[in-house]
Amino acid sequence: MRLILLGPPGAGKGTQAQRIVEKHGIPQLSTGDMLRAAVAAETEVGKLAKAVMDAGKLVSDDIVIAIVSERIDQPDCANGFILDGFPRTLVQADATEAMLKAKGLDLSVVIELKVNDKELVRRVSGRYSCAQCGSVYHDTDRKPAVEGVCDKCGSTHFKRRPDDNAETMTQRLEVYYKETAPLIGYYYAKGKLKTVDGMAEVDTVTSEIEGILSGL
Numbered sequence: 001m002r003l004i005l006l007g008p009p010g011a012g013k014g015t016q017a018q019r020i021v022e023k024h025g026i027p028q029l030s031t032g033d034m035l036r037a038a039v040a041a042e043t044e045v046g047k048l049a050k051a052v053m054d055a056g057k058l059v060s061d062d063i064v065i066a067i068v069s070e071r072i073d074q075p076d077c078a079n080g081f082i083l084d085g086f087p088r089t090l091v092q093a094d095a096t097e098a099m100l101k102a103k104g105l106d107l108s109v110v111i112e113l114k115v116n117d118k119e120l121v122r123r124v125s126g127r128y129s130c131a132q133c134g135s136v137y138h139d140t141d142r143k144p145a146v147e148g149v150c151d152k153c154g155s156t157h158f159k160r161r162p163d164d165n166a167e168t169m170t171q172r173l174e175v176y177y178k179e180t181a182p183l184i185g186y187y188y189a190k191g192k193l194k195t196v197d198g199m200a201e202v203d204t205v206t207s208e209i210e211g212i213l214s215g216l
């Protein structure tokens with residue numbers, strides 16, 4: 001199963017991807033996570049990406065395409081993968097198609113999570129995650145069962161992203177509508193698009209996605 005989770009910042013792509021990983025045992029390929037790891041490791045790519053990410057703009061197509069192309073060649077991607085946050089431009093979408101075609105593979109489905117801007121800003125401004133395992137939480141409505149302790153790994157260390165502030169979020173939304181939203185029509189025309197109401201409860205969104213995946 002090779003699927004793309006498509007949606008604006010804060011739509012719940014990472015949250016749902018983690019659940020698909022747990023249920024289906026295929027890896028989550030988040031270009032955002034990969035770039036943040038490169039920034040933390042101060043690699044050449046990380047140095048180039050940091051300022052762009054902090055400003056809420058897109059890292060260049062060449063860089064992210066190279067990262068994904070290398071990642072999907074890893075053995076754990078043999079049975080499928082979830083693309084989270086990639087592709088994000090029409091150039092990246094064409095590159096994805098070319099990458100898969102070169103391997104004789106096909107895309108199973110593109111799941112679009114639809115959420116309105118007000119809710120996106122609310123979600124992103126309250127988001128934090130476990131510094132150890134990456135589990136995602138929210139200040140008001142997605143707290144760990146025991147405050148300050150990660151549900152999944154028991155860590156007590158959490159972090160926030162530098163781009164999760166109102167000003168950068170405005171820029172990220174602008175970029176989404178200009179560069180990424182055209183992919184909705186692109187995949188609709190290819191008969192690959194399924195749209196899910198991302199405003200619903202996390203568990204409801206998960207059930208909707210599972211319904212789509214079980215019908216593949």
Ligand code: AP5
Pocket residue numbers: 007008009010011012013014015016031032033035052053054056057058059060061064084085086087088092123124126127128136137138139141142163172198199200201202205
């Ligand atoms: P990236 O890391 O991909 O961020 P993003 O697309 O902006 O998406 P987010 O991670 O912010 O949101 P999400 O949809 O995963 O939501 P989440 O599940 O966390 O990209 C960051 C940057 O990297 C980009 O700006 C760019 O610079 C660069 N980059 C990355 N990929 C690139 C590419 N392909 N090309 C070029 N540049 C690239 O949920 C958000 C919050 O809401 C959480 O607190 C969660 O608990 C809560 N929540 C989730 N679902 C629900 C729900 N149903 N109800 C209530 N709360 C919910």
Ligand code: ZN
Pocket residue numbers: 130131132133134135150151152153154155
């Ligand atoms: Zn954890």
